[in-house]
Amino acid sequence: MTLQEAIAADDVNELYSLIEQDENLLDHGSKGPFPDTPLHDAADKGKTTMAMEIATLKPSFAQKLNRGGHSPIHLALQKKHYHTVRALMTLDPKLIRVRGRGGITPLHFVAREIGDNEQDNVELLELLVKFLYACKSSIEDLTNQCETAVHVSIKAGNIEAFKVLFEWLKQVHLTEVLDWKDQDGDTVLHIAESKKQPEIIKLLSQYADVNAKNFLGKTALEISEVNPSGSPDVADSRHEGRRERRYTPTLSLSQFSGREPTDSEKSANTFSVQDKSNRDIIVVVSTLIAAATYQAALTPPGGYWQDSSSNSTVVTANSSSVALGKPHQAGDIIMSGSRLFIYTFCNSVAFFASIATISATALHLKACTFMVYFCLAILCTAYYISMTIQIPETDEAARFSVSLLFSLSLFAMSCLPICTVYKRAMRTLVRPRVDATRRHSATFPG
Structure with a gap:
């Protein structure tokens, strides 16, 4: 049996039998x-098991381009072998950034491609979401025409893919990508206006720079005036509000990512740090x-009174008279008045703020x-x-500030667990599919 026959049969055992006979088997050709490696052959035929085995033995093959300018993952996408694509990307998420013919990356490909049927289209959108979450930086990749994945999706008229990209950019706070220009100086808003896509214009006009000019010196609004379509233009879209959408348990991963988050979801995401x-x-x-401020609370400037006094002023018997101030108890902080209030307030704010920050970042645990x-x-x-014991009862302002904080x-720490439970409930409504290796190739941020 030859190597090509072993690949066609998806027989890993035969592969190793051939390698035992010729240890340089995979290097031939x-x-x-611009080689056509065995990994290209396996990916082109959708032989996931062999593709994963060869990619493990020869990781460099996964990034090589053949004479047609395609990497193995490009070939798998073209032949709609999506299981193979998901499997390969688990080995190295950076494969999503491999630039093939025309500078097209796998992300550009799925953003452009429209399925032949509903199921095929859902598969492509699922891949798009997985690509974005597996390799966030892939959104910065440009084609040879300086197009981002958002440019590509709009030019191809793939509105569903655009919605996924648009909502993801908002989630990760990268909406500035919407203002990037292609080789003609057009932003995605220029392209949407020239192609008369009112649904996309409505979304973009609230985030993209409507005053940006292309290399012809025209804004999107000027393009709209030159090519009237009878549809709402940029100026009208800026004044339209967005309705809150509710999601249902039947949403797929791509539908979940392509929808606009509700106000409650935005609130829940506020407390999480994604990176x-x-x-x-x-x-x-x-x-x-927290450690520094807690230590500062135990050792305040000036220290503590070593004795108790009920008199307003006490003078020592030695030659150096010392005014001990107002009545106090042993163990009270010597500082008093406005200085004690400012010190206590600032130190307590820093301490409780740091505790709140630790609590918020603990949501992912x-x-x-x-x-x-x-x-x-x-x-x-x-x-x-500790603070209430040290502060004299006469300094009511300082005691009140500590009690309030x-x-x-x-209260904040009691609310955070509620946010945690809520976010978990949201995630259980949408379960990401697993790839051919039974591992999740993407997860939600946070």
């Missing part, structure tokens, strides 16, 4: 600048602030979240008790 590295930095810095909140609540209580902190 794969040395040129893991940023979340780790926030937790470390917040922990350091799922099962461990309760223990984090419980420990933070105990720490806040210890801080509050403590109450607000506990």
Whole structure:
């Protein structure tokens, strides 16, 4: 049996039998600048098992272009072998950024392609969502005509793909991509206006720069005036409100990502930090602030009174008379008045804000979240008790500020678990499909 026959049979055992006979088997014909590697052959035929095995043995094959300017994942997309595509992208999400013929990446391909039927179209939209979440930076890739995936989807008239891209850009706060220009200087709004796509114009006009000019010096509104279509133009669309959409348990992953989030979902997403590295930095810095402010509460400037006094002024018997101030108890903070209030207020704000930040970033811990909140609540209580013991009863302003901040902190921490439960309930309504290796190739942010 030859290698081509083993690939056609999707027989991994035969592959290794052939490799035992010739250890350079996979390298034959794969040395040129534009080779047709065995991985290209397996991907083109939709042989997922063999494709994954060859890609594991020879990872470099996955990024090579053949003489037609296509990588293995491009070939799998062209032949609609979507299981193979999902499997390959789990090995390396950067394969989504491989630029093939015309600078087209797999992301550009699925943003442009419209399925032959409803099922095929759903598969493409699912892939589009998985590509975006698996490799966020792929949205920055441009074709040889300086087109983003959003440009490509609008030019192809793929409105469903555009909606997915548009809502995803809003979720990850990258709407500035909508103002990027292609080689003609056209933004996506220019293209939508020239193609008379009122539904897209309505969405874009509230986020894209309506005053941006292309290389001909025309704005989208000027294009609309030159090519009237009888449909709402940019100026009209800017004044139209957007209706809140409710989702149902029957939504697919692409439908879920392509819809506009409701107000309640926006509120729930406010407390989560999507990027893991940023979340780790926030937790470390917040922990350091909490530790520093807690230590500052235990060792305030000036220290504590070492004795008790009921007199307004006490003078020592030695030659250096010391005014001990107003009545106090041993263990009270020596500072008083406005200085004590400012110090207590600022230190408490920093402490409780850092605790609130740690609580918010702990939303992704799922099962461990309760223990984090419980420990933070105990720490806040210890801080509050420590401060109220130290502050003299006569300094009511300082005591009130600590009590108020403590109450607000506990209230915030009691609300955050509710947000956590709510977000989990939202996610259970839409379950992402798994790829050929039974692993999720994409997850929701946060």
